Amino acid sequence: MFNDEMLSLGCKRSAIRELFEFGKQRAAEVGADKVYDFSLGNPSVPAPAEVKEAMLELINTLDDKTLHGYTSAQGDLSVRTAVADSLNKKYGVSFGADDIYMTCGAAAGLAITLRALCIEGDEVVLLAPYFPEYGVFVKAAGATPVTVKFDGDFQIDFASLEKALSPKTKAIIVNSPNNPCGVIYSEKTLKKLGEMLTERAKLYGHPLFIIADEPYRELVYDGENVPFIPTVYSDTVVCYSFSKSLSLPGERIGYIAVNPACNGARELYFAILGAGRALGYVCAPSLFQRVAAKCLNARPDLKAYDENRTLLYTSLCKIGFECVHPKGAFYLFVKAPNGDAAAFSEAAKKHGLLIVSGNDFAAPEWVRIAYCVSKDTIIKSLPSFEKLYSEFV
């Protein structure tokens, strides 16, 4: 009677959302202090002070029609100009306002970009471990996801990638800093990727696009450098979100930046406009477009995430877990001691530990622990991690 694919997507939900809902229910039953919810990338660090200041200033100075009215479909011109200028200043590039399309977060950006790029039968390469919704967005765009396994240090496994690319490849999604494993792709890795894609583009006679999903661009530790991919590989579309950099995930604000130097840049931008229309996006939320433009240089308190990172990484390693040392984002990727992430994360629930099985990340031996929680939650959860570990070794 209905669309079966949508029904099955809705019934299954994402494993992450499922856990998040379970946690809320469980907290109501046994008390929030007995649930250690590491499921969702919902920042615990408050929005930077500039966000509240910007909101209040806008609310108190702008007339309602400017503040709450429709903007152009691609976003308010002054906002897009501010975003482009900021990118140009930071990365020495030459984006214009008309290369920027404001979106309801990076998820919308990805869904729109994929719909603009792909036709039925196209393939989109996903580099494991990857955010499970990528597969959903790729299929919704009529394309087929092709998974490439990770190598030992969680950089790109180029031998696998080489086999995964085909004349049907339209794009590859690159997510660095990476959710779920916290790795940052080095400039060397990205250059090698760029060279391989350039070579294949020549061979196939059409460009292969990188879609750079970058919600974690600003969340890096130890002074690590995150290369801006359009400077390394020209056929790149960036999907950015302010969800993490401004701790505003519920407000759904981000942008697509189409590299003006990419193949067919003007056409691609218009196809993005069209895809936004087709998917029902009229414009990105107007107040938060303006808030974001005023807070392009604001950052959340990274120190809190950094402390959590060190505490959780050190403590879990000490217990005996094998962990990937995260360089960015706010996730710790931990190997299930029995190599079965689904069973392990299910067992963890009994200890009140909500951690996401890597199955949907194409990493069935690993689990993701989101450490964007209070430090206290981590401290209190450690005895439970210890008990859980002892069950599995």
Place this chain on the structure above:
Amino acid sequence: MFNDEMLSLGCKRSAIRELFEFGKQRAAEVGADKVYDFSLGNPSVPAPAEVKEAMLELINTLDDKTLHGYTSAQGDLSVRTAVADSLNKKYGVSFGADDIYMTCGAAAGLAITLRALCIEGDEVVLLAPYFPEYGVFVKAAGATPVTVKFDGDFQIDFASLEKALSPKTKAIIVNSPNNPCGVIYSEKTLKKLGEMLTERAKLYGHPLFIIADEPYRELVYDGENVPFIPTVYSDTVVCYSFSKSLSLPGERIGYIAVNPACNGARELYFAILGAGRALGYVCAPSLFQRVAAKCLNARPDLKAYDENRTLLYTSLCKIGFECVHPKGAFYLFVKAPNGDAAAFSEAAKKHGLLIVSGNDFAAPEWVRIAYCVSKDTIIKSLPSFEKLYSEFV
């Protein structure tokens, strides 16, 4: 190289958006006072005072994680409860929180509902005159739009509808008060529609859904009654928006209400959850979910719209135009004196009058004039309407 359909959608834009952009450009060139922009349904009436109060209260009392964090995909539970309670109180129905899905406005609601309902090959009936994006959303869901002409008084032409329905019909979109003609479907019209759909459902062996697009539900004049369609016809999904009732079109906030008494209600709700995921909607903007919940009974200053309505209707009739007397929404539907809306609206541009040709509304003899502008704009525009008229008779 890209998706041609999306590219063509993006290049064409909607006729309305095209005019809106032209108006902004034209205002920059010749001065805003020489451009009478009647193109877009962008409310001129400020948001009701409750909106600002609610925003400030929320910003000043809620912690950032609650205020700006992810909500459940279907919307915050307290918000959905408030929406359901409000519907139940107003219309004597029995909606629960789990029948409500918060959306980024009615456009998102329609795109999501159509995607949840339809499979390739389905047909969706559109009652002319209709909002042009309906066709875009229907096609994006893989279905085919089937247009039914209007009758003399702009109610439903049942003889045409009878021919348009087929075993492939999955749904019919009903928009009352109507954009673009301002008509409200009477209870009698809706009952007759319900009877016809019930009969066909029996004949075809599957339900035919009404998708009630209701952004203008609260914008009615002369004490007119807008029947709540789920009370007339059970297989109804309501797509509501706060864009007009709270003058917040840019904030993208609304909801889908699935009638719990409809066929397959639970499944349909889950298919909507799935479609939301597939289209990249993570949750509706969190601050404005809460603002909307606090302002369910707030209304904009309808008096201003009502004055505009009377002024514009009377003045244009006096000039000689044939106009539909609007009972709701904020659009005046006017017959092009030469019967060619495209040529007429193009000629209007030369007088600085931005009015939308009815071609894309499936009413090629009519134009739409959005009177959600300042009264001053209407007064100053009248001499130009007079000149324009004289060119055509």
